[in-house]
Amino acid sequence: MGSDLERLKQDWLDRIAGAGDLAALEAERVAALGKQGAVTALLKTLGGMSPEERQSEGPRIHGLREAVTEALTARKAALEGAALEQRLAAERLDMTLPVAPAAEGSIHPVSQVMDELAEIFADLGFSVATGPEIEDDWHNFTALNIPESHPARAMHDTFYFPQNGPDGRAMLLRTHTSPVQIRTMQSQEPPLYIIAPGRTYRSDSDATHTPMFHQVEGLVIDRGIMLGHLKWTLETFLKAFFERDDIVLRMRPSYFPFTEPSAEVDVGYHLEKGRRVLGGTDHFMELLGSGMVHPRVIAACGLDPDEWQGFAFGCGIDRLAMLKYGMDDLRAFFDGDLRWLRHYGFRALDVPTLSGGVGA
Ligand code: DAH
Numbered sequence: 001m002g003s004d005l006e007r008l009k010q011d012w013l014d015r016i017a018g019a020g021d022l023a024a025l026e027a028e029r030v031a032a033l034g035k036q037g038a039v040t041a042l043l044k045t046l047g048g049m050s051p052e053e054r055q056s057e058g059p060r061i062h063g064l065r066e067a068v069t070e071a072l073t074a075r076k077a078a079l080e081g082a083a084l085e086q087r088l089a090a091e092r093l094d095m096t097l098p099v100a101p102a103a104e105g106s107i108h109p110v111s112q113v114m115d116e117l118a119e120i121f122a123d124l125g126f127s128v129a130t131g132p133e134i135e136d137d138w139h140n141f142t143a144l145n146i147p148e149s150h151p152a153r154a155m156h157d158t159f160y161f162p163q164n165g166p167d168g169r170a171m172l173l174r175t176h177t178s179p180v181q182i183r184t185m186q187s188q189e190p191p192l193y194i195i196a197p198g199r200t201y202r203s204d205s206d207a208t209h210t211p212m213f214h215q216v217e218g219l220v221i222d223r224g225i226m227l228g229h230l231k232w233t234l235e236t237f238l239k240a241f242f243e244r245d246d247i248v249l250r251m252r253p254s255y256f257p258f259t260e261p262s263a264e265v266d267v268g269y270h271l272e273k274g275r276r277v278l279g280g281t282d283h284f285m286e287l288l289g290s291g292m293v294h295p296r297v298i299a300a301c302g303l304d305p306d307e308w309q310g311f312a313f314g315c316g317i318d319r320l321a322m323l324k325y326g327m328d329d330l331r332a333f334f335d336g337d338l339r340w341l342r343h344y345g346f347r348a349l350d351v352p353t354l355s356g357g358v359g360a
Contacts, residue, residue, distance in 0.1 A: 009064050012039070016071045022079050025072065032068050039065050106345025109321040110214055110333060114197045115351065116358040117216055117317070120240045121195045123354055124233065126218070129194040131180035133201070135172055136165030139179035143300040144258040152257055157203040159211075173201035177217035178258060181293070181312055184219060185301035190308050191222035197317060208330055214317035221293065221303070221310035227251075227261070230290055230311035234265060238278075238287075240358060242324060246279040251290075259291020259312060278323060288315035 012032055019025035032039045042061050046054055107115075118128050131139075146152045156175035165171045180196035196217040205211055220229065231251060238247045248268035256262040266284040269276045276285070290313035295305035318330055325344060327333070332340050352358040 005060055005064055008038075008042075009067055012064075012068045013071050016068070016075050019075060019079070022076070022083070025075055025079060029072050033065070033072075039068055105348075106341055107348060107350065108333075108341065109325055109327070109344050109346070110317055112346045112350070112352070113317055113321045113324070114214070114216075116241060117195060117197055117237075117320075119352045119354060119358055120237055121218070123240075124193075124236065126193045126195050129180050129184045129196045129219075130198060131174070131177075131183045131196065133174055133199055134161070135174040135179050136167050137169035137172060138165070138167040139182050140172060140174050140176075142167070143182045143297065144178050145294050145296045145300070146257045150257060159201050159203055175202050176200050176314060177215040178312070178314060180217055181219045181258075181297070182301055185221060185298070185303060190303065192219060192310070193222075194219050210318075210330055210334055212334065213330075216315050216317050216320075218290075218313045218315075219293070219310060220312075221298070221308050223308065225292075225309045225311055227263075227292060227311070230263075230292070230313065233311075234288070234290065234313060238267065240354070241320065242278050243358070244279045248279075248281050250284055252286075254289065254291075256289055256291055258294050258297050259289075260294045262289070262291035264289055265313070275326065276323070287319075288313055290314070 012028075015028050015031075016025065019028050031037055034040065039061075043065060046058055046061060049057060121128075140158075141150075141153055142148075158175050159173040161171040161173075163171050177196045177198050177200060180194075180198070184192055184194050184196070196219070197214065198216075199212055200215045201212050202209070203211060218233070220233070231249065235247065235249055238249065239245055246268075250266045250268070251263040252266060254262045254264040264286055265288050267278055267287045268281040268284050269278045270280040270282040271277070276283075290311065293310040293312050298305040298308055298310070318333055321333075322328065322330065327344060
């Protein structure tokens with residue numbers, strides 16, 4: 001009997017040790033200690049024994065039950081520990097992953113370039129000014145020395161509204177960012193150093209023109225401002241923007257009603273694998289319009305042109321983006337094609353900084 005019990009005990013301990021998971025272990029527990037269990041059945045035999053037998057067998061059978069109970073408890077703890085380990089390993093968090101799902105959108109190259117412009121000009125002491133896209137005739141034309149009969153009005157292919165503005169003339173979608181010059185001179189005290197990026201509109205549409213496009217206006221009003229300040233500013237800006245030191249500018253005499261003298265600015269470029277890349281003096285292309293602010297414009301804003309002078313420039317932002325990032329069809333900018341946006345778009349965290357490189 002004694003060695004039978006020993007064998008039985010070893011048998012149970014082996015079965016318990018062999019239980020591979022908690023469910024299997026529970027099955028062994030029921031088989032041993034459950035109501036119909038083998039060990040329970042042994043315990044029941046104690047009732048039918050003589051007192052002498054019970055005295056000798058009792059401790060051994062109880063010893064078996066205890067050994068089985070202990071083995072079950074130990075195995076359970078081991079299996080639970082292993083299950084926890086496994087869960088912890090499987091559920092491990094990668095703390096370097098972003099907390100939110102990756103953003104779906106991207107920053108449009110035009111927005112990116114506007115941010116780059118703001119960053120570069122902020123470093124030169126310029127702030128960003130804004131004005132309405134729905135303008136009145138006076139701010140868009142008259143105050144900029146473009147009188148009613150002036151051919152420049154016809155050249156601008158203006159979108160007009162049926163409603164009249166405060167000047168009694170039809171309201172319009174601004175055809176350039178130059179009216180922000182006027183609004184800034186009227187609302188702020190000189191000296192003024194501003195850029196005004198924004199949307200502009202003209203009734204025009206082909207591979208290089210869209211009815212809505214973007215310009216950036218620059219305006220400086222201060223004492224003793226000269227053409228040299230204009231050239232230095234444009235050179236400094238373009239070198240920072242294109243991140244090259246070999247940017248060469250040529251100023252060509254031109255005509256704008258709101259500047260005197262006026263200059264169109266050409267920038268040198270060269271060809272790399274058939275692509276136009278800015279820098280050097282192999283070829284030149286026209287890039288922007290500029291000049292010394294016309295005394296009549298300064299006077300129209302209530303300032304004394306004998307005391308205040310300045311320079312201004314206007315440049316297409318879409319063009320800047322195309323030259324810097326290599327797109328060749330302007331219309332794609334406004335198609336909203338996701339493939340184009342994913343290819344040319346910027347990540348929201350690519351904030352341009354002068355230290356980090358405005359090219360992001
Ligand atoms: N407003 C002009 C245009 O849309 C661009 C321009 C030229 C702006 C010369 C200026 C400037 O401020 O000085 O064509």
